[in-house]
Amino acid sequence: MSDTEHKLIGTLKQQLAEKTIGRRDFLRFATLLGLGAPAAYEFANRIDGGIAPAAYADDLPKGGIIRIAQRVPKLDNPHTFSWIYDSNCVRQVCGYLTRTGADNITRPDLASSWEVSDDLKTWTFHMNPKATWHKGGAFTAEHAAWNIKHCLDPAVGSSVIGLMKGYMLKDVDTGKLDDKGAKVMTTELWDANAIEVKDPSTLVLHLQEPQVAVPEHFFHYPFLMLDPAENGVFAMGSNGTGSFEMTVLEVGRKCEFKRIADRPGQVDELHFVDLGDNPSAVAAALASKQVDGIFQGNIEQYDIYKGMAHTDIHSIVTAQTAVARMRSDSKPFDNPAVRKAVRLATDCEKTLQIAHKGVGSAAEHHHVAPVHPDYFKLPPMPRDVEGAKKLLADAGFKDGIDIEINCKPDPSWEQAAVEAMAEQWKEAGIRAKINVLPSNKFWEVWETVPFGFTEWTHRPLGFMVLALAYRTGVPWNESAYSNKEFDDLLTKAEGTVDVKARSEILGKLEKIMQEDGPIAQPLWRSVFAAYDKRVKGFNIHPTLYIFGEDLAIEKA
Amino acid sequence: MLAIAARRLVSMLLIMFVISVLLFLFFEGDKLNLAARVLGPYSPMTGRLAWLEHNGYNRPLITRYLAWIYGFMRGDWNQSAQFDAPVFDFLLPRLKNTAILGACVFVLTVAISLVLGVFSGIAEASKRDRAITVISVLTTSVPEFASATFLVAIFVYWLDWLPGSSSFNNGFSWREMILPVATLVIYNFGYYTRMTRASMAEVMNSQYIRTAVLKGLPYHQVIIRHALRNALIAPFTVMILQLNYLLSGVVVTEVFFAYDGYGKALYDAAMFGDVYLILAGAMIAVVVAVVSQFISDVGYTQLNPRIRFS
Known part of the structure; x- marks a missing residue:
C-alpha cells in the first residue's frame, strides 16, 4: 500500500x-x-512499544444465548433509522463498509482498504473479497454503490443526507411551490459520476469538497449495507453479510437472532428484550437475571447497578454534554465580563459529582472534549468566586445580578446540574431563578431565551460543534455569539487536516471560549451499560453499538 | 331492561363519537411530529412530508375520519405507526394479558375486602375494626408506583425470590404475575373494604337485624342470611364500576413491571402520538366503561328487591 x-x-x-x-x-x-x-x-x-489488541480470544466460551434489554422498534426501513436500538438489531445481520472501534479508530469491514487523493476529494474503496451474502455471492462495489445512492435519495429520507450533503449533493429546485409560496427544494448527486463503480471490487467517490471523515461517515448507524434485491426493506429472512440471521421479530416485545454456523462469533443466539421506557423495570430484570445485559444504564439507577454483585458496569467518556448558554445580544449577558463571571463562579467537578454521580469528566467551558483527537489541553480554569465578584463589580454590577435560567426536567441530571450551579453562583452574587419547562415547551424556545441549559450530543471531531453552535449566523447559534476572530480561526481549523496543527488552532478557539465565549459548561457525560459477569467480550462503544459476534457467555 | 340497554348503547355510541372526533382534532396538529418520530429526529423535512403523503395523512380530515370509522366498524382498525402492525392484531394479545391481570386482581381484591369488610363492619369500633380500618386507609393512600418500588426492593433486590419484570418473554409465567397483582391488590382492597364495612355497619344497626337477633337466631345465620345480602348491594355496584379502572388504571403498574398489556401499549402510543392505536384504545375503554355500568345497573336491581324494572 x-x-x-x-x-x-x-x-x-x-x-x-x-x-x-x-x-x-x-x-x-x-x-x-x-x-x-x-x-x-x-x-x-x-x-x-505498545501492544496491539488481541483480535479474537480463542478462550472465550462457545455457545449459549445472550439476552439484552433494549427497546425493539420497527425495523422495516434501515436506511431511515434514527435510534441506536433499531440499528443494533439489524447490525447483527447486515454490515457497514467501515467500523469505528471503541478506541475511535476506523477499521476496514466490508471495505478492506481505501485510499484518498492528496486533495481529499477522490476516495477509492476496495471491497473485502471475503465478504459474502448469506444467500450466496460476493459483496461487490455495485452493492455498496446501490446502498449509498439509496441513502442519498431524498425520497428515502435518510439522515445520511445531513452528513454527506456538503460533499455529495447539490440543491435543486423542484419547480413546485408550497402552501406559503416558497420554492420546494430537493437534492440530487452533485455529479452524475460522483459514485463510480470502477470494477466489481472497487468503488470510487468523487467529492465536490474535500472531506477527511468519509470512512467515519460510512459507520453512521443507518448506513447498513442491504441486499439491493430487497429494495431497502428489512424483514424476517432478509439477506445480509453479518454473522446472524433474524428468527423472531415482535415489535415492542422482542427480536431474536441465530448465528449462522460457519460465521464468526461465539454465542448461538442473541435476543433483544423490550421492557419499555421505564428504567426501573430494566434494572429489576437484570437483578433477577431475566436479562444478561442492558443496552444503556440510566444515571438515576447507577447505584442500583453498582450494588448488584453479579454484574459489571462498563462506561466510557463521550462528548455528550449540556451547556448553560447566554445570549450575547441580551442584557446582562451582552457584557463578556458577566459571561466570564458565570464561568468563574461554576464548580465543574462538584457539579459532575452532584448531578451525574461523577460518571463522566469535568468540562472546561469551551465545548471541546478530551476525547476529541484535536483537543488542546489548556491550563486549568478553576472556580474563582472572588475573581467573578470583581469582574461583576468592574462591569457595574456591585450588588450582583438577578437572572433567570431555563432548563428541562428530563433527563433529570440536567435540572440537577442547573440547581447545583445556581447554588454555586449565589456565592458570587449571581442570583439565578430556575425556570423548569416541559421538554416539548423547552424545545420551542431553546434558541430564543436569554439564558438556557441546552444538551448537545457527541460529534467525532472537536471543531464540529463549535461550527454548529458558535459561528456567526448559523441556524443553531442559540447564543447569538458573533466573534470575527473566532470565525476565522474556525474556518482555518476546518481546512486543516494535520491533527497537530489543528489542535493548536483549537487551543486558540478554546481560549476565546473561556475568556469571551457565551457558555458555562460543567461536565462531559459518560455512557454506561451493565452486563452480567458471565458475559465476555463486551466492549462498550461510545455510541452504544452492539456487535453480537464479539460477545460470549459462560454457562450459568 | 331492553329500554335501559338501548339507552346505554346510544349513549356509548355518542361518547365514542365525541371522543374519536376530539382525538382526531387533537392529533391533527401533531401530524408532522408523528412523521418526525417515525423517521427520527434527524430526518429531512422532505422525507417527513413524503411520509405523510404516502401514508394518507394529507387527505382532508373529514375523509380520513369517515374512512377510519368505516374501517373500524369492519374490524380494520388501521396500522400502528409505531409498532408497524395492524392495530387490532397488536391490541388483542395485550388486552388478553390485561384481562388476566384484571381478573386475578379482581378476584383477590373482592375476596380479601369482603372478608375484612364484614369482620370490620359487624363489630363497629372494636379493636379489630380499628386495625382493619388503619390498614385499609394506609394501603389505599400509597400510590402504585411507591408500593411497587417497595415490593421490588424487598422481593427482587433483597430476598431475590421473584423476577423483577413481567414481560412474559418465555411465555406465560405465574411467578411474573405475583408482583403486579400484589401491587394492584394492595392499592385497591382498602377502598373496597371500607365500602363493605360502611354498608355492613349500617345494615347491622337496622331494625330487622335486631329483630332477627332477638328472635334467637344463631349469630352466623343472622350475618349470612339477613345482613350479607343487603350489605353487599352498595359494594357490588362500586366493585363492578371499578372494572373500568382495572383496564385503564393499570397503566402505572404495567409500565413499572414492563407487563405487556393494554395499559403499557396505550402509554407507549400516547408518548409516540400513535393516533390510530390511541383511538382504538380509547374506544375499547369506552365500551368497557359503559358495559360495566350496565352490568352494575342490572346487578343492582337483581340484588335490591326494592328496585325492579317495570
Whole structure:
C-alpha cells in the first residue's frame, strides 16, 4: 500500500516519532487516510512499544444465548433509522463498509482498504473479497454503490443526507411551490459520476469538497449495507453479510437472532428484550437475571447497578454534554465580563459529582472534549468566586445580578446540574431563578431565551460543534455569539487536516471560549451499560453499538 | 331492561363519537411530529412530508375520519405507526394479558375486602375494626408506583425470590404475575373494604337485624342470611364500576413491571402520538366503561328487591 499512501501519513509517522501527537491520534488519523489498522498499529508499536489488541480470544466460551434489554422498534426501513436500538438489531445481520472501534479508530469491514487523493476529494474503496451474502455471492462495489445512492435519495429520507450533503449533493429546485409560496427544494448527486463503480471490487467517490471523515461517515448507524434485491426493506429472512440471521421479530416485545454456523462469533443466539421506557423495570430484570445485559444504564439507577454483585458496569467518556448558554445580544449577558463571571463562579467537578454521580469528566467551558483527537489541553480554569465578584463589580454590577435560567426536567441530571450551579453562583452574587419547562415547551424556545441549559450530543471531531453552535449566523447559534476572530480561526481549523496543527488552532478557539465565549459548561457525560459477569467480550462503544459476534457467555 | 340497554348503547355510541372526533382534532396538529418520530429526529423535512403523503395523512380530515370509522366498524382498525402492525392484531394479545391481570386482581381484591369488610363492619369500633380500618386507609393512600418500588426492593433486590419484570418473554409465567397483582391488590382492597364495612355497619344497626337477633337466631345465620345480602348491594355496584379502572388504571403498574398489556401499549402510543392505536384504545375503554355500568345497573336491581324494572 506504500506506493498509494496518502502524503500526510508520512507526516503523521514523523509526528508520532517526535511525540508531537499521541499514539491514539496517530492510529485514528492514519487509518482514516487509508493506512490499514494492523499496519498502523505495527508502526505505532515500533515507536512506542505498545501492544496491539488481541483480535479474537480463542478462550472465550462457545455457545449459549445472550439476552439484552433494549427497546425493539420497527425495523422495516434501515436506511431511515434514527435510534441506536433499531440499528443494533439489524447490525447483527447486515454490515457497514467501515467500523469505528471503541478506541475511535476506523477499521476496514466490508471495505478492506481505501485510499484518498492528496486533495481529499477522490476516495477509492476496495471491497473485502471475503465478504459474502448469506444467500450466496460476493459483496461487490455495485452493492455498496446501490446502498449509498439509496441513502442519498431524498425520497428515502435518510439522515445520511445531513452528513454527506456538503460533499455529495447539490440543491435543486423542484419547480413546485408550497402552501406559503416558497420554492420546494430537493437534492440530487452533485455529479452524475460522483459514485463510480470502477470494477466489481472497487468503488470510487468523487467529492465536490474535500472531506477527511468519509470512512467515519460510512459507520453512521443507518448506513447498513442491504441486499439491493430487497429494495431497502428489512424483514424476517432478509439477506445480509453479518454473522446472524433474524428468527423472531415482535415489535415492542422482542427480536431474536441465530448465528449462522460457519460465521464468526461465539454465542448461538442473541435476543433483544423490550421492557419499555421505564428504567426501573430494566434494572429489576437484570437483578433477577431475566436479562444478561442492558443496552444503556440510566444515571438515576447507577447505584442500583453498582450494588448488584453479579454484574459489571462498563462506561466510557463521550462528548455528550449540556451547556448553560447566554445570549450575547441580551442584557446582562451582552457584557463578556458577566459571561466570564458565570464561568468563574461554576464548580465543574462538584457539579459532575452532584448531578451525574461523577460518571463522566469535568468540562472546561469551551465545548471541546478530551476525547476529541484535536483537543488542546489548556491550563486549568478553576472556580474563582472572588475573581467573578470583581469582574461583576468592574462591569457595574456591585450588588450582583438577578437572572433567570431555563432548563428541562428530563433527563433529570440536567435540572440537577442547573440547581447545583445556581447554588454555586449565589456565592458570587449571581442570583439565578430556575425556570423548569416541559421538554416539548423547552424545545420551542431553546434558541430564543436569554439564558438556557441546552444538551448537545457527541460529534467525532472537536471543531464540529463549535461550527454548529458558535459561528456567526448559523441556524443553531442559540447564543447569538458573533466573534470575527473566532470565525476565522474556525474556518482555518476546518481546512486543516494535520491533527497537530489543528489542535493548536483549537487551543486558540478554546481560549476565546473561556475568556469571551457565551457558555458555562460543567461536565462531559459518560455512557454506561451493565452486563452480567458471565458475559465476555463486551466492549462498550461510545455510541452504544452492539456487535453480537464479539460477545460470549459462560454457562450459568 | 331492553329500554335501559338501548339507552346505554346510544349513549356509548355518542361518547365514542365525541371522543374519536376530539382525538382526531387533537392529533391533527401533531401530524408532522408523528412523521418526525417515525423517521427520527434527524430526518429531512422532505422525507417527513413524503411520509405523510404516502401514508394518507394529507387527505382532508373529514375523509380520513369517515374512512377510519368505516374501517373500524369492519374490524380494520388501521396500522400502528409505531409498532408497524395492524392495530387490532397488536391490541388483542395485550388486552388478553390485561384481562388476566384484571381478573386475578379482581378476584383477590373482592375476596380479601369482603372478608375484612364484614369482620370490620359487624363489630363497629372494636379493636379489630380499628386495625382493619388503619390498614385499609394506609394501603389505599400509597400510590402504585411507591408500593411497587417497595415490593421490588424487598422481593427482587433483597430476598431475590421473584423476577423483577413481567414481560412474559418465555411465555406465560405465574411467578411474573405475583408482583403486579400484589401491587394492584394492595392499592385497591382498602377502598373496597371500607365500602363493605360502611354498608355492613349500617345494615347491622337496622331494625330487622335486631329483630332477627332477638328472635334467637344463631349469630352466623343472622350475618349470612339477613345482613350479607343487603350489605353487599352498595359494594357490588362500586366493585363492578371499578372494572373500568382495572383496564385503564393499570397503566402505572404495567409500565413499572414492563407487563405487556393494554395499559403499557396505550402509554407507549400516547408518548409516540400513535393516533390510530390511541383511538382504538380509547374506544375499547369506552365500551368497557359503559358495559360495566350496565352490568352494575342490572346487578343492582337483581340484588335490591326494592328496585325492579317495570
